[in-house]
Amino acid sequence: MDWLLAFLPLNFERTSIWIGAICTLAIYSILYRENPFYRLFEHMFVGLAAGYALGPNLVDVIYRFWWEPIRQDGIWWLSFVVPFGMYLYFIYNEKYGWVSRIVIGALIGASAGLAFQAFSSRYLPQLQGALSKVLWYPPNSTGEIYISTILNNWIFVVILLAVLTYFTFSFEHRGAVKRTATLGRWLLMIGLGAIFGNTVMARMALLIGRVYYLLDSWLMVRIGGG
Amino acid sequence: MFDTRENIWAAFWMIGAAILIFALIPLLQTLPPRGRYLLIAFVTFIAGLFFAAEFFLPVDEKTGKNFLTDPFQRLQGSLQVITALSLGLGTYGLIRLHLRNAVQRRAQWGYSIVLLVSFVTMAFFSVWNTLAEKGLLGVQRTPLLERAFTLLFDYTLVQLDATMFSLIAFYIFSAAYRAFRIRSVEASILMFTAMIVMIGIVPLGKFISDSIGLPIMMTDEMRTNPFALETILYSLRLPEVANWILNVLNAPVQRAIEFGVGIGALAMAIRLWLSLERGIT
Numbered sequence: 001m002d003w004l005l006a007f008l009p010l011n012f013e014r015t016s017i018w019i020g021a022i023c024t025l026a027i028y029s030i031l032y033r034e035n036p037f038y039r040l041f042e043h044m045f046v047g048l049a050a051g052y053a054l055g056p057n058l059v060d061v062i063y064r065f066w067w068e069p070i071r072q073d074g075i076w077w078l079s080f081v082v083p084f085g086m087y088l089y090f091i092y093n094e095k096y097g098w099v100s101r102i103v104i105g106a107l108i109g110a111s112a113g114l115a116f117q118a119f120s121s122r123y124l125p126q127l128q129g130a131l132s133k134v135l136w137y138p139p140n141s142t143g144e145i146y147i148s149t150i151l152n153n154w155i156f157v158v159i160l161l162a163v164l165t166y167f168t169f170s171f172e173h174r175g176a177v178k179r180t181a182t183l184g185r186w187l188l189m190i191g192l193g194a195i196f197g198n199t200v201m202a203r204m205a206l207l208i209g210r211v212y213y214l215l216d217s218w219l220m221v222r223i224g225g226g
Numbered sequence: 227m228f229d230t231r232e233n234i235w236a237a238f239w240m241i242g243a244a245i246l247i248f249a250l251i252p253l254l255q256t257l258p259p260r261g262r263y264l265l266i267a268f269v270t271f272i273a274g275l276f277f278a279a280e281f282f283l284p285v286d287e288k289t290g291k292n293f294l295t296d297p298f299q300r301l302q303g304s305l306q307v308i309t310a311l312s313l314g315l316g317t318y319g320l321i322r323l324h325l326r327n328a329v330q331r332r333a334q335w336g337y338s339i340v341l342l343v344s345f346v347t348m349a350f351f352s353v354w355n356t357l358a359e360k361g362l363l364g365v366q367r368t369p370l371l372e373r374a375f376t377l378l379f380d381y382t383l384v385q386l387d388a389t390m391f392s393l394i395a396f397y398i399f400s401a402a403y404r405a406f407r408i409r410s411v412e413a414s415i416l417m418f419t420a421m422i423v424m425i426g427i428v429p430l431g432k433f434i435s436d437s438i439g440l441p442i443m444m445t446d447e448m449r450t451n452p453f454a455l456e457t458i459l460y461s462l463r464l465p466e467v468a469n470w471i472l473n474v475l476n477a478p479v480q481r482a483i484e485f486g487v488g489i490g491a492l493a494m495a496i497r498l499w500l501s502l503e504r505g506i507t
Contacts, residue, residue: 016377020385027389031396043337045386047344050317052383055352061310063360065303071236079239081304083247085311089318099254101266103308108498109270110305113277115495120281123488130481148452156478163482184482189412191479193419194471200402201424206392213385 007220021218024210130160159187267501274499276301321345348383351375419471426468435463 009015026041066082069075084103091100133153165177166184173181215221257265280294320341327338355375357365402420407413425431436442441460448457460466497503 012373016381019377020381023382023385024389027386027393030393039334039337040340041386043341044344045383045390046320047341048348048378048383048386050320051345051348051350052352052379053313054317054349055354055356057313058310059353059356059362060360061306063362066307067236069300069303070239071232074232074235075300076239078300078304079236079243080247081307082240082311083244085308086244086247088308088312088315091315092322096251096255098262098266099251102254102269105266105270105501106273107305107308107312109273109275110277110301112270112495112499113274113279115491116274116278117281119488119492123485126481127485130478146449146452148449151452152474155474159475159478160482163479164485167482167486185412186415187475188479188482189415190419190471191476191483193416194423194476195480196402196416197420197423198427198472200395200398200420201427203392203395203398206388207395210389210392 003220017217021214024214028210130157133157163188163191270501271499274495278499317345348378351378419475422464423468423471426464426466426471431464431468435465 007014009018023041026037027045029035030038062082066078070078084106087099087103089100090096133156134150135153135157136150162180162184164184165173166181166188168177168181171177212223215223254262254265276294277298280292280298283292283294285292285295324338324341326332327335328342332338351371351374354365354371357363358367358371425434440463441448441456444457444460448454448460451457461470494503
């Protein structure tokens with residue numbers, strides 16, 4: 001009887017947990033088949049997600065990056081940003097729709113400029129890091145570099161070059177290049193297998209989280225050592 | 227809101243800028259199609275040039291900045307503002323579609339009503355919550371806001387979101403079945419690696435390794451002698467193998483993929499920057 005009283009949604013906290021459990025069960029009902037219960041909560045999810053985004057993404061961003069700099073720092077030219085961004089909303093108008101492309105062009109141009117930055121600041125140091133790995137025992141070795149590290153570094157470089165060879169499409173793969181590219185493809189499969197395994201386990205962790213919520217929070221079946 | 231001199235000036239600038247920007251539209255409308263194309267290409271080029279130039283121009287040794295650094299930081303914020311406005315555009319499209327569904331009573335219009343009600347309710351409390359958090363417009367936190375936002379966000383949206391993503395766990399098994407059918411050398415390698423990683427990174431890997439009596443600890447002596455039997459046996463522990471696959475075999479593969487993506491993105495960025503991609507007319 002005590003368990004039942006504690007289980008039923010008789011206060012705000014339990015009602016909230018019940019709502020969470022109903023949401024969880026409604027989404028999982030798709031595993032049986034498409035049904036109105038699932039579709040109802042699916043639409044609710046889309047509506048809630050779109051509604052929530054307005055607070056932090058629209059109000060907060062506009063306040064922090066537009067209103068505050070104009071008001072506090074007096075950066076007056078920023079006042080043109082939002083009206084300029086509003087050109088985007090002409091996209092639904094047949095006559096003035098092209099005006100929105102000016103803003104889209106600015107966004108694309110800025111993204112392209114940032115891509116140059118990203119390549120220089122992200123990929124070039126990575127390339128340098130990959131090609132400056134210790135491959136031999138230094139003559140004045142202090143013993144801090146283990147032979148296993150050297151072996152692993154060799155494996156790293158060989159795999160990197162083999163996979164890059166596989167990704168080279170500028171010329172036909174023949175002879176030694178073809179064999180290297182084939183090795184690269186196999187090694188790529190190892191990488192993809194590792195990514196797949198990791199992804200599966202990450203999703204399993206999410207599933208375990210939901211099952212734990214249903215059992216522990218909703219049904220109050222205490223599990224685990226906590 | 228408009229109680230200080232700064233606020234009044236800010237509002238003045240905003241209204242002035244809005245009038246000016248919208249007054250430009252009839253003028254822009256007089257441009258011929260070729261002129262419109264050139265204007266869009268010019269804006270794209272200047273935006274790309276600015277963001278690239280800021281990075282490549284030499285900086286002052288004392289300040290670590292060049293003359294574009296400060297405007298760059300402001301414009302990065304502005305990019306976020308425009309991106310946020312584009313989010314509003316997406317929301318507008320979604321709401322317009324479902325409003326039409328509801329008004330014209332198209333098939334399954336009831337779901338559109340659910341979506342609209344959810345959207346309006348959450349938007350109201352989300353904006354209210356953000357305003358209260360920042361202390362804007364004199365908005366205060368109230369018990370109603372606390373309870374409603376907790377219920378809508380923590381116990382509905384977060385739960386739906388987590389469940390929606392955990393659904394993939396079920397579908398990934400059917401994907402795994404298709405991927406793991408051994409039909410070629412590549413599929414076999416993929417399956418074997420994925421199995422080792424999946425078992426190795428959970429306690430089952432440790433349990434199996436312990437059960438068959440593999441060494442539990444790596445000592446300093448083992449570290450200096452990688453060819454000793456103890457070291458080899460320790461390296462065969464499933465968690466160690468999984469870690470080695472992830473750090474030594476997977477890392478260069480991912481880096482090679484990233485280089486490929488990076489070079490592709492660079493080539494695409496140049497094409498977009500110079501408006502060589504088709505579609506801008």
